[in-house]
Amino acid sequence: MSNFKHKKELGQHFLKDKNIAAKIAGLGEIKKGEDVWEIGPGNGILTREILAYNAKLTGFEIDKALWERLESEFGEKLELVKKDVLHVDWERRLGAGKVKIIANIPYQITSPLLMKMIGVREHLSKIVIMIQKEVAERMRAEPGTKEYSFLSIKAQFYFKVKYEFSVKPHVFIPPPNVQSAVISLIPRDDVYELEDSDYFWRLVDSTLRSRRKTLRNNLKYIISKEQIAALEEHTEINLTRRAETFSIPEFIDLYEKVRRET
Numbered sequence: 001m002s003n004f005k006h007k008k009e010l011g012q013h014f015l016k017d018k019n020i021a022a023k024i025a026g027l028g029e030i031k032k033g034e035d036v037w038e039i040g041p042g043n044g045i046l047t048r049e050i051l052a053y054n055a056k057l058t059g060f061e062i063d064k065a066l067w068e069r070l071e072s073e074f075g076e077k078l079e080l081v082k083k084d085v086l087h088v089d090w091e092r093r094l095g096a097g098k099v100k101i102i103a104n105i106p107y108q109i110t111s112p113l114l115m116k117m118i119g120v121r122e123h124l125s126k127i128v129i130m131i132q133k134e135v136a137e138r139m140r141a142e143p144g145t146k147e148y149s150f151l152s153i154k155a156q157f158y159f160k161v162k163y164e165f166s167v168k169p170h171v172f173i174p175p176p177n178v179q180s181a182v183i184s185l186i187p188r189d190d191v192y193e194l195e196d197s198d199y200f201w202r203l204v205d206s207t208l209r210s211r212r213k214t215l216r217n218n219l220k221y222i223i224s225k226e227q228i229a230a231l232e233e234h235t236e237i238n239l240t241r242r243a244e245t246f247s248i249p250e251f252i253d254l255y256e257k258v259r260r261e262t
Helices: 018-027 045-051 064-077 107-119 133-139 150-158 197-207 215-219 225-234 248-261
Strands: 035-039 056-060 078-081 099-104 124-132 159-167 180-187
Touching: 018 045, 018 099, 018 124, 018 159, 018 180, 035 045, 045 056, 045 064, 045 099, 064 078, 107 124, 107 150, 124 133, 124 159, 133 150, 133 159, 133 180, 150 159, 150 197, 150 248, 197 215, 197 248, 215 225, 225 248
Parallel strands: 035 056, 035 099, 056 078, 099 124
Antiparallel strands: 124 180, 159 180
16 A cells, blocks of 8 residues: 555545454355445555455445556456435445445444445345444444444344444554454344334434433433323333333333323
C-alpha cells in the first residue's frame, strides 16, 4: 500500500495481515459461485481471500485512487461498484437469492450500514465485518451490563450476533487509535412482528435515555403521567426497574402493554 496515501476523511485503515484476512473470509463459509459483497476492498487483501473460494464478488469502493489497482489485479473476477455503498440502491442490486457481506468497513459508517442491512435482511444469509471493538462489544452485550444499549437491542432484535475475535491496531496501515473486532451477524427468522415498529424503537430509545433513572422516570419522555399511572395500576410491570436490565422479550411486553393502556 506504499503507493497509496490513506484518506482520513474516508476512515481508511488498510489491513496488512494476510492471516487475519484469511480468517475473516473463512468465517464467511463461502460456497463456490456464492454472491458476496465486500464494502471498501481498499488494498485488496481481503478481496484475494474471498476470491480464493471462487465467490461471485461485488466490491463497493468510494476512493477513486484505488479503482485502477483493483481493476488491474482482479479484472472480471471482481465487479467493482465505484460508489459509496450507503448511496447505492440496495433493493435494486439484490436479486432473488441470498448475499453474504464480508468486509473490513470504515468504522464511521457502522451505524448507517447496520440500518441498511436491517432493511434488506431477508436478502442476506450472513454478515462478517470488522468494526471498532467497543461497538462490537455493545452489539453483543447482555442486559444489565454497562455495554448494553439501544444498539445492542437493535442488532440482536434482527440478527444473531457473535463476537468472533479481537484485532490489534498494529495490523493496519495506518494503525487506528482504537481496538478492532470481527463480528458475524445472521439474520433471525423469528423476528417479532411489530404493528408499529417506529413506536417500539422510540419507546426503547426513550426508556434508555437516562440509564440510571427508573423506567417510571424515563417513560415520561413518551407517555403522560396519567398513562404511566394506568400502566402501573393495570399491569405487573415493575416501573422501579431500569430499562438497561430489560431483555428484548421484556421490551416487547412493555411495548404491547403501553400500547394497550394508552
